[in-house]
Amino acid sequence: MAPPLHHDDIFELVREPIDPRPLIQHVRAPEDGAIVTFDGFVRNQSHNRATLYLDYEAYESMALAKMREIGAQLHEKYGIHRVAIVHRLGRLEIGETSVFIAVSAPHRAAAFDACRFAIDTLKRTVPIWKKEYFEDGAVWADGELPPAPVATRGAKPAS
């Protein structure tokens, strides 16, 4: 269903610490001039409560499909060279990277716009959920409801 990938991008869900260096190295090429990266990591507090750690879960097959869709959009909209998007799952301690994005492009405007579009869109559309653990309990983080089709085109009322 997804279009064939024409680009040598990286989309991964991992359970180990994320090392940004090979990701940056992968997107970096002599025809580029700019790389913008985004490193999202676990803050020590949330809504003024001290966080102990986080736990991330994903609908993995769909999350990867959505990450690949974001990548395809970056190429279409911004003419980037390459992108790497890696999200970590499982238990993460304070300061650990949950998501890392690297975008290379011939010019900086495209790299900035694309990197920002990538993280903004990931946070709205990629099925990943974060549970926050505090001294006195745990809560699922407030999230964003992905935009979903309101009604199937030409659907008849259900019988």
Added chain:
Amino acid sequence: MAPPLHHDDIFELVREPIDPRPLIQHVRAPEDGAIVTFDGFVRNQSHNRATLYLDYEAYESMALAKMREIGAQLHEKYGIHRVAIVHRLGRLEIGETSVFIAVSAPHRAAAFDACRFAIDTLKRTVPIWKKEYFEDGAVWADGELPPAPVATRGAKPAS
């Protein structure tokens, strides 16, 4: 003349290759949640001519003063946590980083806006010049004329 620095930022002009890791490590703290970095490096071509290498020179004392000014603006305008801005001088080969900027902030919007403001402002106001070497000669790169005061307030015509 410069205001005292209240922040533990990094502003450097260097003549060796730039290593981003200690810069990122320096700006990264548990109260942050986002780091955006910009890596500007030497492209293999300029205006469709194959570049051999570049040579950067700076008005060093003023360039550092201007870089520090940019840092102060980032704190004022965006409420970032920390910034590191390092520019390399001298001869740079294809693919080598000429400028690296890392910005940490509690939230991603501030980190993106601040990092972009930093590189945009650096390119307009920091006295650094790039000479491009090609097979058939060398040229000073087209640049941007920094915005300078048009006339001294209350100045009398020169005698």
Added chain:
Amino acid sequence: MPSVAQTVRVKVLFFGRLKDVVGQAAESLDLADASTIEQLFARYSARIPELAKYRSSVVASRNQEFASWDTRLHSGDEVAFLPPVSGG
């Protein structure tokens, strides 16, 4: 042929707080062919009344694509109910 309600098997997934409410992450379920996602959710809400109050803050997917609630389900479909996402 007369319209006979055929039974098909679909896979149903719950994530995040919905998984906690339903008490399980995944199950395979038999339902009438061409049932809608809305009907499937209603069937769970009938069993677990608490679930109904999440209806307005849930989106559904069919086969890893966001899907409208009137989407009809067929044999082998994978349906997931997704609370607001909070990755990143």
Added chain:
Amino acid sequence: MPSVAQTVRVKVLFFGRLKDVVGQAAESLDLADASTIEQLFARYSARIPELAKYRSSVVASRNQEFASWDTRLHSGDEVAFLPPVSGG
């Protein structure tokens, strides 16, 4: 006291292509106290006519701050003539 033109010493710097045109990067120069940056540039242009055509694409600084062309110079000032910048 009668207005006597005092001579002061300033440091002058040229960068980028201006350095190539002028043939040197820096020199110390004696000029009349309260001369303007414009007058200083004109003095170099008189010596190096080629320089005049860069006037509209040059900004000046005094003591590491961008300065208007009517800024008056005093003893010990450091003046720089800066072509369009191309760092980054």
